[in-house]
Amino acid sequence: MSTALHLAVALDGTGWHPASWRLPSARPAEVFSASYWADLVRLAEAGTLDFVTIEDALGLQTDRLDGPDERTDHVRGRLDAVLIAARVAPLTRHIGLVPTATVTHTEPFHIAKALATLDHVSRGRAGWRVQVSGRAHEAGHFGRRTLPVLDPAAPDREIVADLFAEARDHVEVVRRLWDSWEDDAEIRDAATGRFIDRDKLHHISFDGRYFSVKGPSITPRPPQGQPPVTALAHAEIPYAFAARSADVAYVTPTDAAQARKIVSQLPIPHVFADLVVFLEESEPAARDAHERLDTLDGTAYTSDAAIFTGTPAQLADLLQEWRAAGLTGFRLRPARLPDDLVGITGGLVPELRRRGAFRTAYEAATLRGLLGLSRPANRYAVAEEARVA
C-alpha cells in the first residue's frame, strides 16, 4: 500500500482562529476581493496541494446556536464559494477547486449546472463540498420551512435523518444531471443539420420525497464526468450519507485508533482527516502563537477538529501515523492566513517530500486524476449498452 498522502487546505476568511484577522500579516479588509482569494489559491498551487475547499453558508457567521449574534469583533460576511472558485479558475492550472454549496434550501438543478460549469471553466478541476444546513436562522432566509434550534451535542435524530435523506436525494439528482448528456452528444452534423444527437440526452425523471426533477441539464457533461463530491461528517447519520453519496469524506478523529475506526465505516475512495494547524519553526513558538490569539480573543479556541500546534516535522509525523491508520489524506485548516498556509506549503510539503510521502509535481490534469479516480462511465450510456446486450 502506498504511503503517499493527499493534502487539501480549507480556506475560510482570514483563517480558522476567530482572532486571526488581527495579526499583522492578515488582510481582513480584503476578504471580499478577488485578489485575496487568487493569492491564497496560487500559494496552495505552488505547494502542489491536491485541492482547496472554500467555506460557505446561507447565513451570517455566528457564535450562537440559536441564531445570528451581534458580535462586532469577528470577521462577518463572506462571498459565494462557487463564484470565488470560478473567479480563481482561469488564474490557476492544476489545483482542484472545491467550493461549499448547501443542499438544504437550494435547487439541485442550479447546483448541478454551476458545478458542471466550474468544471468546464477549470478544465476538470471542480469538486463539491456538500453542506447540510440544520440552522433555524438559515431556514428563515428562505421562508419555506421552519426548523427548531438543534443542539449539536444532542440533535433531534428524526430531523437530522430527514435533512440527510434530502441531501442524499439532492446529490443523486446532481449526479444524474451531470450524466444527462453523454460525452459525444454534440455532433454538429452538417448533413442533417443536427447540432446534437438527442438520443444521447436523457431525462433523469427523478421523483422523490422532497422534490422531482425532469432534466436533462442545460449544461453538457462536465469534463471529469462526475466532479468529486466531498462531505464533512462527524457522526453516524452523516457517515452513512458520505458512504453513499461522497467520493471524499472529511472526518475529525483525535487519534490514530479513532481514525482507524471511522475509516472502517466509510467504504469510499478517500477519507481525509480535518486538522486545524498552527505551524511555527519550534513547538514553543507555535504554542505561543496559539496562546496569543486565544488571549486576543478572550477565550480558548475550540473546534470540531483536532487542533495541531507544532512544527512542520511534527505535523508530518502525525500525518504519517494517521495515514498508516487508513486515512488517505488530510484537509488542513490554517488557523491563520496566510501564515499557516505558508507553513504548509513552505514547511510541511518539503518535509513530506523528503520522506517520499507527497508529490513533487502535479501528475494529472484533473482533480479526479490527482485523487487517483478514473473518469466514470456515463450511467445512461452504460444502461444502453446493457439493453443492447
Next chain:
Amino acid sequence: MPKQIHLAAHFPGVNNTTVWSDPRAGSHIEFDSFGTLARTAERAKFDFFFLAEGLRLREQGGQIYDLDVVGRPDTFTVLAALAAVTTHLGLAGTINSTFNEPYEVARQFASLDHLSAGRAAWNVVTSWDAFTGENFRRGGFLAESDRYSRATQFLAAARELFDSWPADAIVADKDTGVFLRNGSAGSFRHTDDQFDIAGRFNVPRGPQGRPVILQAGDSEAGREFAAATADAIFSRHGTLVEGQKFYRDVKRRLPAYGRPEDSLKVLPAATFVLGDTDADAHEKAAVVRRQQVSGATAIKLLEQLWNRDLSGYDPDGPLPEIDPDVSGDHIARGRASVRMHRDPIAVAAEWRARAEAEKLSIRDLIIETTNRQTFIGAPDTVATAIDDLVQQDAADGFILVPHVTPGGLDEFADTVVPLLQERGVFRTEYAGPTLRHHLGLEVPA
C-alpha cells in the same frame, strides 16, 4: 455634445441566429469561447457582455429540439470566471425570478459585484411555465398573470438585501479589534404575497451598491416593471419608427417613479453583417440568412406558427393549405417567441398571400419574415445607421448579437467602433472602473 452610444456584446444564443455550421464556429461551452468574445468586447470598449439563460432544453413535437445550438453554462459561474480575464467590461447575466430565491440570487450578484470590482448586471426575467418548472423543486406554481408581481416582489426583496449592509459597515481595525461598525449589519425582513423572509444577509455591500438591473419584457406590465425598477431595457425594437415609439413609451413612464429620462437606457438587440461595400454586405447577409434557415429549420419555424407537424412538407415548395391548429397545447415548448403570434390563422393567411405574390417557397418565406439583420453594410454605413438611430432617440445603444461564436464581433470591433469613436459618439477609453460608470448611472444611496 452628441448623445453617447452604449454597446453590449450578446454571447450567441441557442437559436437559429447562431450559425454553428460556419467553419469558424467554436465551442458553446468551453470557457475559451466566452473569454474570447468578452476580450474582444473589452478591447472595443463595450459597456457590457450579455448572457441569456433558459432553464429547460427546448422541445418541439415532444422531442428535444436538435437543429440549433443546445447547451449553456451556468450564468453566475461563467461570469465570475470572465471577471478574471477582463478588467472593465460589465458582466450581465439573465436570472429568472420564478425558479430562484431572493437570498440566494442576491448573494450571488453581490458576490459577483465584489469579485468583478463593480461590474455585475442582472437581466431580470420571469416565467411561469410548468414545462420549465419540472426541473425545479418549487417549479410550475405561478399563474401567468402573477409573473410580474412575483418579479416585482423578488426584486424588492433583493434590493432590501443589497441595501442591508451600509457601505461603511466594515471597519476591520486590528488595533481596536472592531471588525463591524454595527453588530446588526445585514438585518432584513421582507413580507408580501410571495415571500416571508427575515434574518441577516451575509454579503457586504458591493462596489456598485446594487448590480445594474436590466429588463427585457415588452408587454404593458413588462414596460411598467422596467420603468419602475430597471436601469436598462433590452428591447426588440431596433428600427427607426418602432424604436422611437418604444423609446418614447418607456421614457414617458419614468416621471411617475421620480426618475429622470437618462436613468433608463433603451438598448435594442441588433444583428449585423459587414462587408467591404454595401453590395458586398448585402450579398453576405443573404448567404448568412440561408445558413440560419436551413430547409429543416424552415419547417420547424413554420410548425411554430401552424402548431402542427409539418414534417411531410417540402421546404422548397408552397405553404400548407391547411390552417394553423389553435385548439391545443403548443407544439414548441421552452421558447418565449411562440407567444408572439397573437392570431396564427390571420398570420398564416398573410404569409400564404405573400408567398404566392412573390413566388416564395416555405424556406424563402421564413427567411424573409424572420431573419433580416438589423444592420447590413460597409462599416461606414453601419456606423452611420447606429449613430442616427441613437441621435434620433430610437435607442440609447444596442446589444449586438454576432452570428458566429466566438469571433463574430471581431470585424465590428475593428471597423465600426473606430468610426463611432471618430464621430465622438463612443468612448475611446473607459472613464471609470464600474458598469455604472460606463452607463452613466448613479450609485444608489
